[in-house]
Amino acid sequence: MTELREFARQNDELEKLHVQLVPISVDDRQHAHDVWEKVAEENFAILSDPGATVIRKFGLLHEAGHGGADIALRTTILIDPDGRERWRRVSQSVPDIPSWDETVTMIKKAQE
């Protein structure tokens, strides 16, 4: 959530880079709405994947990661205009959160 809040703060820069942010979690619609309102500051849509279907598609499932419930591994994926993955960063532990600088550096590098 820290990273998501940072994305909200840096939304202008994301727009300058012509990058569309798409956050996804297993939260239901109501919780996604809360995140949209209070964390994302209504800057970008929050997708809800309660069955973790898409999370499984991307191979990012953390089985029983929250009190026995399946959740997503915290991951950032950059997709280019052709629909191909250009960068994937999967967190390895709770404190392993990529910084905004790291993310924006990788975006700029991919766009060169």
Place this chain on the structure above:
Amino acid sequence: MTYPANIWTKTRHRRPPTPSVTVETTGASPVVLASQRHRHDAFLRAKEAIGFAGRNEFRTVERRNRFARPSAIHDFIERYRMDSDVERSLPFSSIEELRCCYAVASTTAMASSAGAKLWFISTSSTGNASRLESRIRFFAKGDRPHCRMRNLLPRFASFESMRGSHGQLLRTIVLVCLTASSAVTQTTPYPKPQTPSAVGQLAPDFRLKNQGGKVFHLAALRGHWVLLFFYRGYW
């Protein structure tokens, strides 16, 4: 300026000060974390307990104290409430308790990365100490912190000479802080992703509903750069 030889005698009837945390980094100036209101008291205790060098250093460090900012505390809440495996609701009854644990977490992380020695000092009252211990007990799991905790023990032996319950209290809180820091800095790894990397491959297409019930289709964003961000959820 001179300081009283026995700071406990001078301060034991005063209103209990805010818990404070001290960290001494290897080869660098010590860092004291304390609230603005109780900085002088925290300095006295640091000086008494670990031979803290001088008031000027304390002032210098205080200006650098970026751990007690409301925004930093808010970030801590965000991280550990919404982004971690610990309980969803943090059982802190006051911002002071949270500040103390946040400081422990911050300094531990900072010191761990620097391979530093840690010194934790709390100056809470007996009642606060008991509550603090119970409140942060939920952190008490996980690995040992990545710092040289053993170095603490000989120095803290000096607490034995402190008066009555105050010395006992201080030792208790120190241990509580160590327990908390051990847990906060746990580095229990997440499981490996089923797909560690798919760079260069087409991203799988999908449709999902957003917070407003509208359907999002990834393929509709062809021609644009997209940053997918999977977060752990359960906010």
